[in-house]
Amino acid sequence: MKACVLTEPGKFEIQDLPVPEIKDDEVLLRVLTSGICVNDVRDFKGSKWSYPRVGGHEYCGVIEKIGKDVDADEIHVGDHAIPYIIDDCGICPDCKHHHENICSNFTKGKTYFNPDGLSGFFGFSEYVAVPARHIYVYSKETPDDEAAFTEPLACVINSIQRTDIQMGDDVVVIGGGVMGMLHVLCAKLRGARVIVSEPDAARREFALKLGADAVIDPSASDAVEQVKALTNGRGADVVEDTTAVPAVAAQAIEMTGKSGICNMFSSIHPNEPIPVDAGRIHSQELRITGTQNGTIETFARAIDCISKGIIDVKPLIEKVYPYEQVQEALEFAARPDTYKVMLQFSK
Template identity: 80%
Template sequence: MKVCVLTEPGTYELQDVPIPKIKNNEVLLRVLTSGVCVNDVRDFKGSKWSLPRIGGHEYCGVVEKIGDDVDVDEIHIGDHAIPYIVDDCGVCPECKHHHENICSNFTKGTTYYNPDGFSGFKGFSEYVAVPARHLYIYPKETPDDEAAFTEPLACVINSIQRSQIKMGDDVVVIGGGVMGMLHVLCAKKQGARVIVSEPDNARRAFAQKLGADIVIDSMASDPVKQIRDITHGHGADVVEDTTALPAVAEQALEMTAKGGMCNFFSSIHPNEPIQIDAGRIHSQEIRVTGTENGTIETFARAIDCIAKGIIDVKPLIEKVYPYTQVQEALEFASRPDTYKVMLEFSK
C-alpha cells in the first residue's frame, strides 16, 4: 500500500509498505478521506515527535477486514467508520475516572515516539489497522469529506460541553481558524450571542457568514476593552481561546465576566507562563479550564451532528487533494489564510 511519510521537516514522500496485518480484536480500514490538522502542519514544519512519521488523525474509511474476536453483529465489512484516535489504556486513573481523552499513557506509545519504525496516527495511509472498540459507524450516505470532520468537531463539542454555555450567554471565540469557526457553529446551537475576536478582515467576514453575531478586530484596539464595551462592562460569560499565543491567553482571562468560564482550547506555542490576577479569579468566582481531544462520547455526538445535518461543516472545506499530492497539500495547509485541507485516498 502507499503511505505518505514525513521523512524530515518540510518533506513528504510516498512510500510502499505492506498492508497492516490485523489482530483478532482489530479491523482493517481502507482510508477514504483524511483531514490535515494544524498538528500535521506543526509536524511538517518540525516538531519533537520522532521521524519518519505518518500523520493524519482526522480520517474516515471503509471496513475491509474483521478480526476473529470482533462482534460481527455490530461491525460489518463495508461499513463506513471513524476511529477514536486516543489509544486509551483503560488502566490509568484518568481512564478510570472517564477522562480517557487525557489518558496518561497515550503519548508513551509509538504514535509519538517509535525508534523502530513509523510514528504517527497513520491516517495518511491507504489502510490502517484499528482496534474494534475504537470504531464508530456512520451512515454511508454521509459524504466522506464531511465525515472526516468528526475528530475536530468532537474536540469542539468537548469544549462546548465543558464550558456549560447557556441560552442568552455572551460567548467570545478568540481566533477565526477552523476550530474557532466550529466553536461559532456549536455555540450558536446552544443559544448564545457569539462574538468573534480575529484580526483578519476576511476571517471576520466569514465568521459573520457562519452566524457570529458580532466580530471585533483584536488589533484595532484593546480587545478586552472592546468586549467590555459590547457587554456593558460585564465581560463574556464564556471565553473560548482557540489560539496558541500566551499573550492572548492573558487577554482571554481578562475579558471573562464575574462567575464566567475561560476555556483554553488550544495548546500554547511557545508554552510560556502567563500573568494572571489570582485575586480576581478568587473574588469573582471565575472558572478556568482547558480541553484536550475529544471524548468517547463527543466522538459519537460529532458523528450524529454531521450525519443529521445539525452542524454544517462543508463551508470549512478549503481544498481536497489526491494523496499523491501530499507535499503540495501540506504546503497549502501551512498558509495562514486556509481552512480545512484534505487528502483523498479512495471513493
C-alpha cells in the first residue's frame, strides 16, 4: 500500500508499505479521505513524537475485510466507516470512569513513540487496521469529505456538552479557525447568542455568515471590555477558547461572567503558566475546565449530526488534495488563513 511517511520535520515521502494484517477482532479499512489537523501541521514543523511518522487521525474509509471474531451482523465488508481514534486501554481509572478520551495509557503506545519503526495514526495511508469496537458505520450517501469531519466535530461536541450551553446564553468563541467555527455551529443549535473574537477580518466576516451574532477584533481594543459592552457589563456565560496562546487563555477567564464557565478547548503552545485571580473564581463561582479529544459517545453524535444534515461542515472545506501531493497539502494547511485541508486516497 502507499503511505505518506513524514521521515523528518518538513519532509514527506510516498512509500510502499505492507497492507496491515488484521487481528481476529479487527477490520481492515481502506481510507477514502483524511483531514489534516493542526497536530499534523505541528508534526510537519517538528514535534516531540517519534519519526518516521504516518499521521492522519481525521479519516473515513470502506471496510475491506473483517476478522473472524467481528460481529458480522453489525459490521459488513463494504460498509463506510470512521474509527474512534483513542486507543483506550479500558483498564486505567480514567477509562473505568467513562473518561476514555483521556486514557492514561493512550500516549504510551506506538501511535506516539515507536523506536523500532513507524509511529502515527496511519490515516495518511491507503489501509488501516482498526479494532472493530472502535468502528462507527455511516450512510454511504454521506460524502466522504464530510464524514472525515467526525473526529474534529466529536471534540467540539464534547466541549459543548461539558460547558452545558443553555438557550439564551452569551457564548464567546475565541478563534475563527475550523474548531472555532464548529463551536459556532454547535452553540447556535443550543440556542445561544454567539460572539466570535478573531483578529482576521475575513474570518470575522465568515463567522457572521456561519451564524455568529456578533464579532469582535481583539487587536483593535481590549477584548474583555468589548465582550462586557455586548453583555451589559456582565461578561459571557460561556467562553470557548480554541486558540493555543497562553495570554489569550488568561483573557478568556477574564471575559467569563459571574457563575460562568470557561473552557480551554485547545492545547496551549508553549504551555506557559498564566496569572489567575483565584479570589474572583471563588467569589463569583467561576468554573474553569478543559476538554481533550472526543468521547465514544460524542463520536457517535458527530457522525449522526453530519450524516443527518444537522451540522453542515461543507463551508469549512478549504481544499482537497490527492494524497500524492501531501507535501504541498501540508504546506498549504500550515498557512494561518486556511480552513480544513484534506487528502483523498480513493473514492
